[in-house]
Amino acid sequence: MSRLDRLWLRLLLAFSLVLLTAVGVTALLTFQFLGDQVTSYVIAGEQSTTQRLRNAFIRNYRIHNGWDGVENLTQRMSEALGERLVVTDARGTVIADSGQELIGQPEDPRWGPLVVRLYDEGTYLGAVFLNPLRAQRERERRTAELMQAIKWSVLGAGLIAGALALLLSLGLARRLVQPLEAVIRAARALGAGDLHQRVPVSGSGEVAELARAFNAMAEGLERAQKLRQNLVSDIAHELRTPLANIRGYLEALHDGVLPATPETLATIHEEAMLLSRLVDDLQDLAMMESEQLTLRREVVALGDLVQQVAQAMQPLAQQKGLALTVNLPTALPPVWVDPERIGQVLRNLVNNALTYTPPGGRVEIGAVARGGWVEVA
Structure with missing residues (x-):
């Protein structure tokens, strides 16, 4: 495995770890939050059911001025809610049971907690019990069923998100590594002597x-x-x-x-x-x-140096049939240079001018001060 492959694998693992951690934490927090919401939802549903029962049985009591017809109402409400209902009168005696088992028996304190106490203008009429023999277990069953459904939903969503995270990590890692692969290939070709190698540039990262x-x-x-x-x-x-x-x-x-x-x-x-x-x-x-050239700088009158170079190059100018003249300003400031190296530069410049000037021509050396510099041409 090459270094780039290892880099790609490390990036993939890093991206995947970050994304999967984020998905896992989100799923955990969602599950905890929804657990509280489910409990609240179940309780709210029970409250809605109890209010519905309270309204129905009180209305029936008012219509019949007593508990006549309560058996039919209990049966209809039980079928509508899908729950077993037991109704007691004001003395605590069972007067209706959708399960037809408890009629005539006294109210049992263990039937709670899903009980609807019926009051009409402050007068106690009786009570309606939902699933009296398994009320607590029924609430727990409903809550557990909802939580189980939510758990599988969150788990499925987490797995899908994890798979998408892996695919996204794969794409991101490949996108980051590919430009590096191009640079490495070009660098190797450059090291082998191919100086025409270039790398495509995209983006601004x-x-x-x-x-x-x-x-x-x-x-x-x-x-x-x-x-x-x-x-x-x-x-x-x-x-x-x-x-x-x-x-x-x-x-x-x-x-x-x-x-x-x-x-x-x-x-x-x-x-x-x-x-x-x-x-x-x-x-x-x-x-x-190699940066080993040593300059011995000193204050030099540039005009004198130019005159020396011109005098030294006069024989060559005469040999080529050229006129070599010097035109310098009178107030030329001194310069801080290495006279030997600057003289060498001036001789090369004058020699090039004499070499490429046709016979009968003229070569003039001039200078002008510009700010803190002196320009010779």
């Missing part, structure tokens, strides 16, 4: 920010590789010319084609010095890339 950072890094590496390739090509071109000249002169001297005159030796020496300067430039470049 942390993973998207990681993808943007990776793409920026890949672009920087690709740009650096192109610069390095161009640099190597330029170096090869710059080294090829003086080496070819030196080789040509040496072969001509060896074959006796050219005499070893001071002029010939001076030309070879000049080409060798050019090679030396190129090697020095490469060394400086390597030191800059």
Whole structure:
């Protein structure tokens, strides 16, 4: 199993644990809350039933001015409610029983608690008992049946919610891991040398920010590789010319084609010095890339430095048939620089200008102070 697979599994387990815990706690609290509500519902139903019985039996008593017809009423009400009813008169004697077992017997205190005491304008008429022989057990049975139904309903809903939570966790974990897999694949390809690798960016979260950072890094590496390739090509071109000249002169001297005159030796020496300067430039470049280049800064009159560079480059300008002039302001401020390195930069700039200016042209060196800087062009 790869690390990403393990990460995906850990995310899946974490999401699932959180969601299942939330579902479980919700189900538990719902069950406890509904348990109280069921009890209240059963009691409210009993109260509604007792009020209905009270109204019916008092009305029958008023109509008949006594308990005539109570047997029929008891039977009808028992069938309507699905409950056994027992009616006693004011003396506590059973006068009606839907079960036809207790008629004529005295009221038993154990028949409660589901009893409706009947009063008409303060006069006690009698009582109606619901399921007198099992009233408490009947209430408990009803409550248990409702609680059982609710428990299975909550359990079923919890299982469905848990399954949905697992599916949701699976999708979320996969959605988080997939962009990371793309970044890892691209990073491995990048490490193998494929600098064209990029990662698709979508959204604005942390993973998207990681993808943007990776793409920026890949672009920087690709740009650096192109610069390095161009640099190597330029170096090869710059080294090829003086080496070819030196080789040509040496072969001509060896074959006796050219005499070893001071002029010939001076030309070879000049080409060798050019090679030396190129090697020095490469060394400086390597030191800059490794951050080992040391700058010896000091306060320098930039005008004097520009004049020195222009004077040193005059022979090359004359050789190419160019006019090299200096146009500097009189109040040029001093600068805090390394004179050797800045002189090297100026010589390279002037040399490039002389190299790419056609014969008969003019190269002018100027400078201007801008804020805390001095710009030379």
